[in-house]
Amino acid sequence: MSAPLVVNTKDGACWTRRTVTAGGIALYAPEAVKTCPEFVMATLEDLAAHGIQGSADVLPMPVGSAPVSEAALDVAVDGLAQYLRVRLALESAKRGRREARAELHTAQAHGRTFLEQRNAHANELLELRPQLESARALGRRVIHAEQRRAELEAVIETHRQDDAARIDRLTSSLREATEQIARLESDLGGATARVAELEAARKQTTAHVEHLAKTLIARTEDLIAAEARVAGLEAAQGKALRRTVSWRLEVQENDCWWDCGQSADSYPAAQDLLARERAEKPGIGFRLVCRTTTDTLPGEASSYPPALPWAKQLDADDLEGFLADLVDAASGDDDLxxxxxVEDAIGRWRVIAEAQHAHNTAPGPDAEAGEPS
Known part of the structure; x- marks a missing residue:
């Protein structure tokens, strides 16, 4: 159905079809307006919105020229202005709607693109989630390893400092030990020389002691033989004497020698006694002392006066000391x-005996004159 050529609206305006768009839409303009731009023209739908009172497919034939009043022209101009305003607003609204639709389409396209990208990223994240978990686990292991490495480095540094201090102490100790070894080697050299000297002195002393022992044995045997000869001579002169030779064992205590109460009648037996005591009591000094006792046989009288009558005035310790000095003095060579x-020992002990006797027989401070104490 083609669009009518004339349309009358309820407001009394008459609209005529001026042109048709490429889309087949008829555009109308007021009849009184001779020239009108297309963008302000109205469509049939726009006129229907104002209310169509009538339409015609042909233009009416004018009967004659009737004058148009000024009021009608004003009404037509006002209607046209109102229409133009409405048309402009409508065109602006249409343009805004088109722009809004375009923007909406653009936004929807962008939204779809964003959703597609988001979905793609979500799928990638889903695919990467195992790798992410592995990476997180690896990161935790790396962090733990770093912490452990820091702890080990701290421990290593502590041990390094301790080892350095220990090495310094060991180096100092080694240096001191080396110096001490050098000193000990020096002292060892001197000690070796001293040991050699002492060994030589020991050998010399041992030889001297052996010589003295042999000499003592020989002198003892000579003394025994001499005493036997003296006994024989005295027996030939009518004297009956008995001489007894014994070896007494003495022990050392506080730089003094004391009789142990053990004796032997012969020198070999005395040597055995000395060796046995030294083995049983190591670290204690022992020695052998020769004792000679001369007395008169019972029932016989000596024709000689006592040679040493003052010796009876000595106490037991002094008598023992006198006899020991006498034996030592007589153990020399057979010469003057x-x-x-021997004479010097006898004279020295005689003075001691006489002094002791004088002391023992001296009167006390409370004794009367002429009375001994």
Whole structure:
């Protein structure tokens, strides 16, 4: 159905079809307006919105020229202005709607693109989630390893400092030990020389002691033989004497020698006694002392006066010391020197005996004159 050529609206305006768009839409303009732009023209739908009173497919034939009043022209101009305003607003609204639709389409396209990208990213994240978990676990292990490495480095540093201090102490100790070894080697050299000297001195002393022992044994045997000869001579002169030779064992205590109460009648037996005591009591000094006792046989009288009557005035300790000095003095060579030593020992102990006797017989401070104490 084609669009009518004339349309009358309820407001009394008459609209005529001026042109048709490429889309087949008829555009109308007021009849009184001779020239009108297309963008302000109205469509049939726009006129229907104002109310169509009538329409015609042909233009009416004018009967004659009737004058148009000024009021009608004003009404037509006002209607046209109102129409133009409405048309402009409508065109602006249409343009805004088109722009809004375009923006909506653009926004929808962008939204779809964003959703597609988001979905793609979500799928990628879903695919990467195992790798992410592995990476997180690896990160935790790396962090733990770093912490452990820091702890180990701290421990290593502590041990390094301790080892350095220990190495310094060991180096100092090694240096001191080396110096001490050098000193000990020096002292060892001196000690070796001293040991050699002492060994030589020991050998010399041992030889001297052996010589003295042999000499003592020989002198003892000579003394026994001499005493036997003296006994024989005295027996030949009518004297009956008995001489007894014994070896007494003495022990050392506080730089003094004391009789142990053990004796032997012969020198070999005395040596055995000495060796046995030294083995049983190591670290204690022992020695052998020769004792000679001369007395008269019972029932016989000596024709000689006592040679040493003052010796009876000595106490037991002094008598023992006198006899020991006498034996030592008589153990020399058979010459005048030995005789002089014997005489010197006898004279020294005689003075001691007489002084002791004088002290023992001296009167006391409370005794009367002429009375001994």
């Amino acid at each position: 020197t030995t005789l002089a030593a």
